[in-house]
Amino acid sequence: MVAINLIDYPRWPSLARESILNVPADIRNVKVNIDGRVIDYSGEVDSVVITGMGGSGVVGDIVSDLCWFWDCKVPIIVSKNMRLPRRLSKPLVIAISYSGNTAETIMSANEALSRGYPIIGVTTGGKLSTILSNKGVPVVLVPKASAPRYGLPSLLYPTLIILERFGIASVANELESGISGMERALKAIDEAERLAGELLNAIPIIWVGESRRGVGIRFKNDLNENAKYFAIVSIIPEGAHNDIAAVTTKQVGLRHIAIMGPNDYEGRYLETLLDVVSSFGAKPLVVKLEGSTPLESEMYGVTFLGITTLVLAHLLNVEPISTLPIDRLKEELDKRKLFPV
Structure with missing residues (x-):
């Protein structure tokens, strides 16, 4: 570690x-x-x-x-x-x-x-x-x-x-379970290190069901901001009608990763999609969200995947906190008085 x-x-x-x-x-x-x-x-x-x-x-x-x-x-x-x-x-x-x-x-x-x-x-x-x-x-x-x-x-x-x-x-009866999800993810540093190593020098293609859209978007955003990494999120089932077509071309540097939670209603759909993706030569990674309640598995996911992006930033020797392009854009928007606030 x-x-x-x-x-x-x-x-x-x-x-x-x-x-x-x-x-x-x-x-x-x-x-x-x-x-x-x-x-x-x-x-x-x-x-x-x-x-x-x-x-x-x-x-x-x-x-x-x-x-x-x-x-x-x-x-x-x-x-x-x-x-x-x-x-x-x-x-x-x-x-x-x-x-x-x-x-x-x-x-x-x-x-x-x-x-x-x-x-x-x-x-x-x-x-x-x-x-x-x-x-x-x-x-x-x-x-x-x-x-x-x-x-x-x-x-x-x-x-x-x-x-x-x-x-x-x-929501009151789930609040503590959400905190348990965070705590569980904080103990999974070894798994985060392994996942970050798999994503090193690759462009992540994130496959996620509609009911876990937020986890996928948060992961992409953390990759962008912490690791200064481009990433793509494909939401299922819509992504099964367009994004999946691109797997027929073997593009160098892509890494497919799926996010799956317990009791996700799209679970079997996503598993089937990954089988098809694999049949075209890709080897998708799967992150399983752990938890006994929706909030627990959601918070486990955003915490674990966020920590993964910090590990990736470390491997890339990237400073994770600063977001210079975002700051510069805000300054330019302010100079051009695009927002009357």
């Missing part, structure tokens, strides 16, 4: 537990008057829009995964944009920005306010916190980490509590 800096991953269980304490117990009693329009948080909602970008936006993907297994009462809409979807009736908007300064998320939050939707901010502070707090809108302040992606539990767990408070999903 090589010495790997796991950055904030060992803190994930404590980040999860600490962050849920910051969700106001009386959040359903909030009633605010904005520009003469009353926004009442006690009313029924017919959808939940989770808006955010990057390491914050993946929270929506994970919640969407979980609702394939949980009995979520309303649709979960994941919005990674500077605008909200047009045709919404009675949504609850959860605006997630780790820094609180994500321009796209602030624009979406302002649009929610202008439309009179109940909105809750989840952030460490920044402009989002100031804008919402000044209007009397609930803001859940969460603990800080080294970068947004390393603070995932502190963004996800308050979001789950909010869903519980609004009667969208019953």
Whole structure:
């Protein structure tokens, strides 16, 4: 075992537990008057829009995964944009920005306010916190980490509590199992090292079922940001109708990897697809998500695969925290005044 800096991953269980304490117990009693329009948080909602970008936006993907297994009462809409979807009736908007300064998320939050939707901010502070707090809108302040992606539990767990408070999903009995999934992954460093070695000097092709889309996207994002690695995600069953056709050409440097969870309804479909991929000469790797509940296996997956990308960054002698191109793009967008925030 090589010495790997796991950055904030060992803190994930404590980040999860600490962050849920910051969700106001009386959040359903909030009633605010904005520009003469009353926004009442006690009313029924017919959808939940989770808006955010990057390491914050993946929270929506994970919640969407979980609702394939949980009995979520309303649709979960994941919005990674500077605008909200047009045709919404009675949504609850959860605006997630780790820094609180994500321009796209602030624009979406302002649009929610202008439309009179109940909105809750989840952030460490920044402009989002100031804008919402000044209007009397609930803001859940969460603990800080080294970068947004390393603070995932502190963004996800308050979001789950909010869903519980609004009667969208019953999550309380799974919260500790999710933490168990993180803890289990933290003990699987040897497996992460083996997987990272398999991915070294290759372009990962990630095959994942629709119900684990969030795990696949998070893995790709961590490969991008931690290891500075390009990767491709193919979502099943859609990817079985297009991406799979490319396996007939033997392209050098590709490494197929499948993510499979217990009780995934696409499991046999994905197994069959991998058999076909193998018949064309590929040798897919399989990562099995461990856990007895949907949240446990989901958190095991994002933790284990995130640690794998840190190992890969180590093997490549890449500094994992910095994301210079992202920072430069934000600076250029700011200079060109593309975001009126």
